[in-house]
Amino acid sequence: MVKKIITSFALFLISLLCFSQDYNADMKVTRDDLKSTSYAKDSIANALIIYDYGNAFIDRETFMLTCQIKQKVKILKKEGIDLGVIEVKLYKGKSSSEKIEDIRGTTYNLENNEIVKTQLKPSAIFEEENEKYTLVKFVLPNLKVGSVFTISYETRSRFITKYQPWYFQSSNPVLYSEYNTSIPGNYKYHVKLVGGFKLDVNESKIEHNCLEVARGGSADCVVSKYVMKNIPAYKPEGYTTTDFNYISRIEYELNEILYFDGRVDKISKTWKDVDKELKTDANFGRQVSKKSLVKKVLPKDISDISDKLEKAKAIYQFVQNNYKWNEKYDRYDVSVKQTVKEKIGNAFEINLLLENLLTNEGYTVYPIMISTRANGLPTKIYPVLTDFNYLILKVTIDGEDYYLDATESYLFFGELPYRCLNQYGRLMDFEDGSYWEDIKLDEYSTISHKVSLKAFSDDEFKGLIGSKFSRYHAHNPKNTYQQNSISYKENKANNYKNIIIENHDVIDTGTDSENFEETINFSQEPELIADKIYYNPFIVKFFEINPFKLQERTYPIDFGYKDSYTYILNIDLGEKLKVVELPEQENLILPNNTGSFVFNVDLTDNKLTLIFKLKFDKIIYEPEYYNYLKMFMSKVVKTQNNTVIVFEKT
Template sequence: MTTKFVLLLAISGLLISNYSYSQVKPISKLEKITLGDFKPKSPVVDSNANAVVLADIGSTEFEGNNNGDFTLVFKCVKRTLLVNKNAFDEATVKVPIYVGNTATEEEKFEDFEATTYNVENGAIVETKLDKNAVFKEKYNRTRTIRKFTFPNIKEGSIVEYKYTIKSPFSFFRGHIRSWYFQGKYPVLWSQYHVLIPHIFTYYPVQQGFLKYTIDSLKGIFKNYNIIDPGGANESSTIISVSGMAIYKVWAIKDAPAFKRENYTSSLENYFSKIDFQLHSIKLSENSPTQQILKSWVETIGKVLEDGDYKSVLEDKNSWLDEDLKRVTKEGTDFEKAKKIFAFVRDNFNCTDHDASIWLSDPLKKVYFSKKGTVTDINLVLTAMLNHAGFDVHPVMLSTRENGRVTESTALLNQYNYVIARLKIDSTYYLLDASYSKLGFGKLPEECYNTSARVIDKFPLLLSMNTDDLTEEKLTTVFIVNEDNGETNGSIASNLGYYESMHLRENLNTKKTSEFFKEFAKIYPSEITVQNLVLDSLPDVDEPLKMSYDIKLNFNDEDIIYFNPLLSEAIKQNPFSSAERLYPVEMPYKDNNVFSLNMEIPKGYKVDELPKSTRVKLNDNEGMFEYIISNDGNRIQLRSKIVLEKANFTPEDYETLRNFYGFIVKKHAEQIVFKKIK
């Protein structure tokens, strides 16, 4: 038999034994904890580290079982120093365990140990967790959680756990667990190895910016015995699979903590990690190759045959008739579709916006309970629209927080969100009824994560780029001198759609009067805010309009320093880091216009006025203008910020950072009024 393993660059049939980056050897077993472990020295550990992962070691190997199949055996051991109480969340661990319909399909959680180490009177004291203190909690119909909390933790404790998970190969489709070399705390040593029988071809997919300390590959002769139990009248047989298995090791020393920065879609996209995709199986030289990675047409075809989607797309849901008749008794097709959407949105409560593409409960149960995951709710919406005769299909996507998917590969477990795609005449609408303040044909920002896939016999790939969205805002300010000597102003803002949505959500949990008090605090004490009005608040399909009055009290000062941008000034650069290794991913393009028309306060003259300016970002990717004039009695200002794209490469980061730095500096400039004597 030939050994076959496919590397990221499509190199196959390779048998080598070397260390690509150094001659450092893998760790086979953790050494006993010493006093030095409580004060680790590493270039990636600083005073800001709340915890330090001293070692994180995992492996996946295969073994034959008694059910005529392989078992995937995943082992891990993790040792962490809890520097202070801010890291105590690390002392509670949750391990997902998948369950099937029978005992042979369930994962096994074995060989568990958890120990806390403390230094007392100069000696290391161990406190072991009782194995009975591991709790089993139901998460959903396919997953349970093993949960445990370390005992006797203190600031400065070291906690260590290890466990084994055994997974039936066929039930889990040969899924080798991903491995993360990096996390929110610095990791002094992270190591992962796989030992793969020669009959399997896997694609490892590597991600991240850190170099491997160890990246080695070699062949090891292995023999696997699989017992086929046979049928009712058949005796069991032993199947022997022998050949050169592939032993692959990766390790990274001193991985820095991955710090989240502004405008990052998901840390999942940039952690240094490795994933595995089972490509094919070839049992022998003479047997045909079994392709595991199917086409999108084949994969979605199987989804449509599943009971979940049959219940949604078949036209037999007569229990929907009564509500549909009441909701859609009159109106055009567009008006009826809007009414169905509003009915689901306003009557169903979303319990989880991070789900899967499957129903958590049967469709009818979800419908009458009036609650469920985002997928549950949007499949109810799809079922109602379908039953009403509309051309509608479910669409699956991965949210920004969940990470990007591999578009070319049909891997359903990468998707965590389902919406509906409705066609009326020649127009398509993407619908999400899981947010109470989201309008018809609108999606939350989190859904725009490169692409989505239609669940149909022809599974079309939809573009879902944030570069396709623009958030527009217009603020107009008029400030005049009253006959009674007061200086008053009126401000009107046409908010962008997403700012409007989030404001509506905010007002859903508090009174308008409470919001007004908080909003008034934005202004300095010499400016009083009055008469706040929010227009179109109930109409979630449209952006909000906000207007209010201000009263300016200059206290008869000899010199007045006045920022003409008022509350709309950008006061802080969102890009504080000096450098950035991964892209900037904004939720949308921006078009923000601020206009001021102001009478100069009576008895004053302009002593200093900011200069007008106009700058471009990388020629045509953005623009900032600050145009101000003074005709003797009146000041006019127009400030405009335009971003023509939402995503910027790391190479563009410095330019973008300088662009916003310039805006912050310019928005901080003030008009100086001097009293006329």
């Protein structure tokens, strides 16, 4: 056994050596680069970025932030040819604009075993202008499957506060990525490595007197080198937040500038500084807990409610029913007064209106600044207010905490919209100081279908489906039904293609409950061959296809909430049917008991009971779970699609 393992490991090393000879991780294009037709670690890749190089520094003469870019790319599939269209954004300021210089590009092809080079022509370089930036676009010539192209250019910028970030990862695999920086000691940056990959090289040293100014002033530089190798492509897939949370890169945020004359300019501030500013901010702090903003807004019958929780729910529903969200998130130009007057506002205005009404009735309420799932996670390293694009509330009633958002009419008291489920936010306590608040959801969101089939008669079943959706699974049906109940029922009828709906009743409790329930009476003609019935018992399917299809996933699987699905089918066989064949049971568990799937069919006293239960016990699964989830869901989908019970008519 030991010998077998050693032999396998040796073969693995040999394969790596062979692979490393296929492509040369530098700017020189070789015959081997052109002959290679695939990338062993990603067989479906459209292209391979063989070499990606950046060098950013402050120029000694112009004091401009300069960035030199070099890249070598192999086209593996037709879709990869699009990579030969290069776009560079050059930002404009009030007194300065970024520049690009020395654009070069070459396409290499192998023709009759000879390397043929085609140079980028100036006529293939274009510029598009708008108010914020100039878009420079250039197109590599003579690209086709099998080509290798190289590009290089240099950008220059006076916007020192925006030190050039570097993306190690892209939508295609990267063989080698290197970023070099030289940062003068009088510029203090927060440096942040984003993504799940570690650096293969992380080196820094001091270069003395890298910058010199008049009157003998000088600065030392921190010279750094960062390298990543064999970086998988970032491929988007469901059950995640924004790509920006996970694509591997290095980012820079200017903290302070030390001028040569001794002045210090603090750019990045502490949360204590930010709290102080926001407390007096006209768009935020001055809109919080102000009785004058909501004077005589709340009806007396709500103010007179004695039960604290019931009163809070009534206030919440009052805002939901009388004020409309304009689907904007803006944190600027916030006016609760205007929202009261016009009955419409953005997320900050709607929820600050709710905060004022609750506070005015004696509740302890805290605004929480968050970033939506589509906006990315806010950094915890230092305050960056632009990371936050949304506001929710936290209210404590009789020792119980509730998170509130009144923007959506279908939300139950204590629920947040799905867009807000992004792990944590910054709770703003203007008396004792702000702090990070984890947005925890311990309850499961569930879907359950209970199907009862009555005795088989005239070659058809008669049945009843009782469905219940809770919490986040209830949001969509609640919202859709409230918008148009007739359309909701019509769509439901169209979705159930294998049954005929004879009656459809909906129990819509609106914001009085976190549930949505409905019952459907139906008839169904099963597949009948001779005297046998071949019956797929899943009238309702939770997953028609496997949502996990990637060869490899490098970022977490984020459901947003804990999930549970239940399907129970009861058939009274009566005297006209008997069971010929039953499916086998299934019982699967995800690693560390983080999920389970149970499928069982029981036949007792001529009554058949089928039970299907699926649970996900984690909100976020680390990438290491991906292959397990993929196989797990493959079994779930197969069970729903391929299960057959065979009956025989008697």
